[in-house]
Amino acid sequence: GQQLNQSPQSMFIQEGEDVSMNCTSSSIFNTWLWYKQDPGEGPVLLIALYKAGELTSNGRLTAQFGITRKDSFLNISASIPSDVGIYFCAGPFAGGTSYGKLTFGQGTILTVHP
Amino acid sequence: NAGVTQTPKFQVLKTGQSMTLQCAQDMNHEYMSWYRQDPGMGLRLIHYSVGAGITDQGEVPNGYNVSRSTTEDFPLRLLSAAPSQTSVYFCASSYRTAKPYEQYFGPGTRLTVT
Numbered sequence: 617g618q619q620l621n622q623s624p625q626s627m628f629i630q631e632g633e634d635v636s637m638n639c640t641s642s643s644i645f646n647t648w649l650w651y652k653q654d655p656g657e658g659p660v661l662l663i664a665l666y667k668a669g670e671l672t673s674n675g676r677l678t679a680q681f682g683i684t685r686k687d688s689f690l691n692i693s694a695s696i697p698s699d700v701g702i703y704f705c706a707g708p709f710a711g712g713t714s715y716g717k718l719t720f721g722q723g724t725i726l727t728v729h730p
Numbered sequence: 731n732a733g734v735t736q737t738p739k740f741q742v743l744k745t746g747q748s749m750t751l752q753c754a755q756d757m758n759h760e761y762m763s764w765y766r767q768d769p770g771m772g773l774r775l776i777h778y779s780v781g782a783g784i785t786d787q788g789e790v791p792n793g794y795n796v797s798r799s800t801t802e803d804f805p806l807r808l809l810s811a812a813p814s815q816t817s818v819y820f821c822a823s824s825y826r827t828a829k830p831y832e833q834y835f836g837p838g839t840r841l842t843v844t
Contacts, residue, residue: 656837717788
């Protein structure tokens with residue numbers, strides 16, 4: 617089946633540092649999404665990307681849809697303690713009738729030290 | 731709007747018991763889905779529905795049943811619980827045609843099977 621590989625698996629950073637994480641796929645995606653999961657909660661959509669090369673920001677977060685359509689990147693600038701959580705990339709299952717079926721990466725666990 | 735609600739929040743079952751995890755949404759979303767989350771494995775799709783009366787299997791459907799009699803509700807049934815079904819279960823919903831991959835998640839049900 618389709619696999620999304622996220623890296624790194626975990627990060628320990630100091631408050632104020634910038635963060636970069638990425639997601640790669642063995643197949644081409646037409647949509648990339650980034651979700652964040654706070655401890656004990658369900659995932660929340662951060663950014664959705666729909667076009668190769670697209671760069672989209674949401675506050676201190678910036679995500680890019682890779683030109684090859686097989687990767688995506690998420691950057692967080694000037695991290696704060698509430699950035700703690702698990703960050704997931706996601707993309708559609710292959711197939712024209714997949715509608716909202718998503719496949720997820722294994723997640724990047726972010727810890728921010730004050 | 732309450733968004734996506736799930737009950738119960740926590741549940742402990744003995745092997746062989748059955749139960750139903752409830753999911754409801756008040757956003758008039760056509761698409762609803764169930765995922766399970768296990769450590770280091772991201773979220774995996776169990777079953778999904780593109781509208782009332784229509785359901786289909788995801789990646790890991792074995793041991794689970796679903797039905798969709800109304801737009802609002804999408805219960806997940808475990809017929810005979812097994813320890814391998816110990817996990818955190820998330821329900822999600824989205825519009826079917828407009829941005830179907832931008833899904834809203836519920837808070838999750840934490841299930842332990844002993």
